[in-house]
């Protein structure tokens with residue numbers, strides 16, 4: 462007889478009736494083999510769903526149980542998963558009572574994921590002495606969540622509505638919280654988590670202001686909360702801050718540790734008065750964000766140019782922002798609809814970007830303007846565009862002369878750039894960067910499948 466420690470089955474069916482006995486046999490075989498990891502995903506597209514056989518309750522050696530898309534009805538009084546450490550239920554039809562039994566009768570449980578269970582009103586976690594992480598993603602159905610878990614450190618809540626009553630007072634060691642697409646009172650919840658060190662707030666459109674102070678908080682991420690108007694954080698031990706936003710918050714202040722590193726991502730859409738707006742954005746990013754952040758590890762700008770930009774210039778920007786560029790570790794630029802910038806304005810765009818900051822690394826991305834609508838023509842077009850911009854910027858760097866800026870105290874990047882190189886590119890469908898000594902010379906010899914999606918230039922600026 463074969464033995465195996467892991468059994469994984471993933472299939473999508475229209476009609477489950479014809480294959481039920483076959484699926485039951487697989488479960489029996491897995492249980493008879495005393496598998497430790499059982500991952501069973503049966504997505505039924507028709508009316509009926511696959512119901513797991515009672516045999517599954519005898520899988521007493523299983524340490525990881527992942528079930529997705531099926532029904533689970535209890536047939537025995539006791540659940541004997543004594544070794545179960547990880548339980549993940551996704552779109553499983555299961556009664557509240559069985560879930561609560563699972564939790565209270567699996568004393569080794571460390572990781573619990575409940576996702577899109579449906580018809581679920583109440584999650585009650587108790588008698589889970591070893592539980593370390595919990596994820597509850599319930600699509601606005603839940604009325605209450607009560608967790609009593611003395612070892613719990615990490616909790617993720619997604620799609621929880623305001624009326625849901627959340628009680629995590631029984632989790633004295635909770636230190637990491639992720640909230641995604643929730644409309645709950647966030648400040649009220651986090652004020653009851655005294656050891657909170659890591660907080661992620663993502664896609665929470667209901668939250669408009671975030672004013673928080675904490676001596677323990679070390680990592681804060683506010684991502685894609687598109688109605689956020691104000692962020693005021695006083696956290697002297699904060700080591701890492703990430704922000705991804707579409708509109709500039711009216712009020713922004715982060716008081717973190719002196720070693721706090723920041724990752725900032727701005728989604729900039731220029732649909733009216735693009736010329737004025739792009740300079741306003743650059744100015745705000747430079748003065749309000751880079752000006753208050755200690756160390757900016759990553760500044761990412763995704764610029765969608767909907768109307769032609771033809772009148773902006775470095776002189777105009779210089780008047781608005783008469784200060785030296787800020788230092789940034791990594792600047793990532795992703796321009797959509799580059800065709801709305803006439804070729805004669807490419808230099809002005811680069812001048813303005815390098816008036817905002819001096820990056821050590823500049824990454825030019827083109828992946829999102831075309832992908833994921835993939836066709837060979839599209840890839841080829843992207844490849845040609847990317848090469849064109851890259852070549853343009855490369856030539857500007859190589860052929861820089863410093864006869865400009867004579868009458869100005871603060872000069873443009875050309876006067877401060879000591880050295881640069883094209884370091885690597887990232888090919889489509891291959892996340893590994895390809896390092897090159899001289900991309901321009903090596904490009905003609907590259908295999909055609911290596912469509913570029915991102916290329917990286919390394920700079921050395923000295924003030």
Ligand SMILES: [Zn+2]
Nearest residue numbers: 865866872873
């Ligand atoms: Zn100059």
